[in-house]
Amino acid sequence: MQERLKVDPYANDPGRWGHSFANLADLFVPCLDIVEPNAVLEVGAYAGDLTRVLLEWARERNARVIAVDPEPQTALIELSERCPELELIRSTSLEALTSVHLPEAVILDGDHNYYTVYHELKAIASRRSGDNFPLVLLHDVGWPHGWRDAYYVPERIPAEWRQPITEGGGLVPGERGTKPGGLPYKWVASQEGGPRNGVRTALEDFVAEQQGLRVAVVAAFFGFGVLWHEDAPWAQAIEQLVRPWSANAIVGRLERNRVWHLATTHTQRSALYELELEIQQVEDWLRKIESSRIFRTLRSVAGAFRSATRRAPSLSDGSRDEA
Numbered sequence: 001m002q003e004r005l006k007v008d009p010y011a012n013d014p015g016r017w018g019h020s021f022a023n024l025a026d027l028f029v030p031c032l033d034i035v036e037p038n039a040v041l042e043v044g045a046y047a048g049d050l051t052r053v054l055l056e057w058a059r060e061r062n063a064r065v066i067a068v069d070p071e072p073q074t075a076l077i078e079l080s081e082r083c084p085e086l087e088l089i090r091s092t093s094l095e096a097l098t099s100v101h102l103p104e105a106v107i108l109d110g111d112h113n114y115y116t117v118y119h120e121l122k123a124i125a126s127r128r129s130g131d132n133f134p135l136v137l138l139h140d141v142g143w144p145h146g147w148r149d150a151y152y153v154p155e156r157i158p159a160e161w162r163q164p165i166t167e168g169g170g171l172v173p174g175e176r177g178t179k180p181g182g183l184p185y186k187w188v189a190s191q192e193g194g195p196r197n198g199v200r201t202a203l204e205d206f207v208a209e210q211q212g213l214r215v216a217v218v219a220a221f222f223g224f225g226v227l228w229h230e231d232a233p234w235a236q237a238i239e240q241l242v243r244p245w246s247a248n249a250i251v252g253r254l255e256r257n258r259v260w261h262l263a264t265t266h267t268q269r270s271a272l273y274e275l276e277l278e279i280q281q282v283e284d285w286l287r288k289i290e291s292s293r294i295f296r297t298l299r300s301v302a303g304a305f306r307s308a309t310r311r312a313p314s315l316s317d318g319s320r321d322e323a
């Protein structure tokens with residue numbers, strides 16, 4: 001796979017969190033090969049790390065890529081200016097999904113919260129249902145956003161669908177609340193779990209309301225969800241491809257281990273950073289004390305005292321003279 005399409009998942013991931021969906025290329029590209037859509041719709045495209053892989057795939061197939069993002073990064077804007085086969089739509093998914101060309105393959109990787117994902121899926125199903133339902137690939141169905149909302153712009157989500165939020169909350173696996181020093185997110189639900197919270201919950205609630213939908217979840221790289229209709233012409237081939245991955249306990253164990261190390265290393269780094277700040281503060285105080293007038297006066301008094309005591313005759317010297 002790596003030889004067939006160029007994948008650079010760390011182009012915009014200097015901390016190597018593995019946050020791009022491009023990390024899952026070895027699995028989603030074969031899915032696209034099976035479905036052979038005439039276009040792929042990517043919801044949430046950021047700097048275009050995944051988009052570049054999709055474009056490579058699309059060029060081989062004479063297909064198109066449609067990227068929807070309300071705040072695309074410069075790299076993605078430049079990519080869209082260079083590549084006529086890429087259409088960049090600057091709007092939110094829920095605005096775009098009512099009118100955009102809806103192809104047979106859709107990737108959902110935008111705002112990772114229940115309201116958005118649930119309504120994205122509803123919008124897709126309202127336009128393509130039954131054996132016409134597309135292959136939908138979802139990112140972030142595992143930890144941390146599977147069962148915990150995050151919001152790019154909280155005000156975009158109706159208040160009654162929003163979880164109580166902790167600004168800049170730190171996340172650590174196994175901790176339902178937030179923790180200082182954990183993996184930092186700008187706007188996250190204060191608590192993990194419960195109804196209407198997280199991407200996985202949205203996926204499961206949506207599937208429970210529909211007939212004939214199939215789901216597979218592969219735990220790798222924050223969780224990869226695959227959703228399709230059992231009557232789709234390619235349904236069996238997709239099932240055969242993804243099921244061994246979703247059933248593989250080792251993949252789940254690897255991911256749990258990976259995110260534990262990711263969060264723990266981040267916590268340790270934050271503690272180290274705090275310590276460095278404190279040391280810097282103490283050094284600043286010492287420098288200030290050293291340069292203060294009172295310290296200089298005390299030092300010269302102490303110096304004068306030392307030399308005076310050195311010059312003064314000792315008692316023992318005197319007693320020797322008398323003898």
Ligand SMILES: C[S@@+](CC[C@H](N)C(=O)[O-])C[C@H]1O[C@@H](n2cnc3c(N)ncnc32)[C@H](O)[C@@H]1O
Nearest residue numbers: 020021044045046049050092093109110111152
């Ligand atoms: C995790 S990044 C996408 C990463 C990209 N798919 C990749 O794998 O390289 C999420 C993106 O979703 C965009 N976004 C946020 N809210 C959105 C919404 N309501 N609709 C579509 N995109 C949204 C953000 O601007 C951000 O660029």
